[in-house]
Amino acid sequence: MGQAEYDLLWGEPHRNGRGRPAALSRERIVAEAVAIADAEGLQKVSMKHLAERLGSGVMSLYRHVPGKDELVVLMYDSLMAGPLPLAEADNWRDVLRHWGLGVRDLFTAHPWALGVATGERVMGPGEAGWVDAVIGRLTAVGMPAELGLIAVLTVDCFALGAVRPEIGGAGSETEYFQFLTDPAIRARYPNLAPLAEPGTAAEGSMEDYFDFGLERVLDGLEHYIESRQ
Amino acid sequence: MGQAEYDLLWGEPHRNGRGRPAALSRERIVAEAVAIADAEGLQKVSMKHLAERLGSGVMSLYRHVPGKDELVVLMYDSLMAGPLPLAEADNWRDVLRHWGLGVRDLFTAHPWALGVATGERVMGPGEAGWVDAVIGRLTAVGMPAELGLIAVLTVDCFALGAVRPEIGGAGSETEYFQFLTDPAIRARYPNLAPLAEPGTAAEGSMEDYFDFGLERVLDGLEHYIESRQ
DNA sequence: CGAATGATGCGTATGCGATACGCTAATTAG
DNA sequence: CTAATTAGCGTATCGCATACGCATCATTCG
Structure with missing residues (x-):
């Protein structure tokens, strides 16, 4: 296999004219x-x-x-052979953010692809071109070359894991926490309960937790790069 | 559905004795x-x-x-109803790290579960108990209560996305980059090529990029919490 | 105690999806 | 024209999920 x-x-495909x-x-x-x-x-x-x-x-x-x-x-x-989410920005942070959001948009538009991405597979030419292109852009705007791949992978991994609730249908945020609507059940999970009470909403509400998490990942990479110097 | x-x-299951x-x-x-x-x-x-x-x-x-x-x-x-990867640590960073590694171990031991996790689903009692427990532990060791859920989700999302190459078989690192063994193809991806050259290995080699990424995520959360005060 | 009740165990039948095999059709090289 | 070569596809098979209905077996009531 x-x-x-x-x-x-x-x-390579092959043809010899005949047939x-x-x-x-x-x-x-x-x-x-x-x-x-x-x-x-x-x-x-x-x-x-x-x-x-x-x-x-x-x-x-x-x-x-x-x-x-x-x-x-x-x-x-x-x-992956389609258009690349490559920002025109002149700093790696904007490039990576744009990339992460592009990944989110791609999987939101093609929800079925998430299961494929997280399944067993080898990298194909489309995906290789994707990754190669971002790394090139990142190094062009100043990210150390040795860090390009690992930085992209880190952002990719977060995006891949975090995109599920962004996708509509069952598994989206609302239905995901459906059980919290039952008071009896809610009582068993004191730390999750605040989610069901509008006023006491947790910080960085679920709506934009993709963006929140992405910024944290970027913060982490930035901190690492600075501390390396 | x-x-x-x-x-x-x-x-609730139901039984009335008879039958x-x-x-x-x-x-x-x-x-x-x-x-x-x-x-x-x-x-x-x-x-x-x-x-x-x-x-x-x-x-x-x-x-x-x-x-x-x-x-x-x-x-x-x-x-998810099994034992929880809850560290005894007294600071949230260690708790979250232990948690992230625990998630990795769980999906490594049960590779089939990754596809389920990233598919459409609602949260069940086992998973709810899991998440509730970590949030409780995190707030107990000093993480602001409003941040507990979002912090766990951020780590979870990264772990979920990053665990795939940790799992053996096709899709694991070696086979994933199989195409780089062909020099002609490698030339088309200049930014990925260094992966195939042992000496020039990229920083934080693939082997432990899960740990690398996890530390970056934790860095990012730490930076955020500090900057909030 | 015997029959009604209500739940379980499960054989059979149905239908769908993937795909191996082999034949037919359509081109071109010589 | 004929052989070589490649594409289109009907038929048959096999595995899998599952609807249906009947047989089975404790419990409970008359």
């Missing part, structure tokens, strides 16, 4: 699958449904994609 | 499912396989669990 996935993402021309293409298949996942959820991306959308037979898809699992990997990497 | 999941996690006594129990089913997932992966947790392990018929399981999806939710919450 590991090697197969690797070849899939990084291997029936392809009506389908890997790109069209992946793009349509992403469209379905965005609109109806990853669960609704079945080979059958996908083939219907593309106006082809189910088994035709297998001429362009090894299987369902691999398709999902390709879908994920195709997202 | 939202309401059903909620009732499942927070609703055939149950040979199976929700607890046994969930525990066995967790054992399978730990040993063979979540993918191998099928109702059939699970029933065989329990020595019962497949459909018997449905008397105790509404369905497969709900079973997974219960499996996840059962993890």
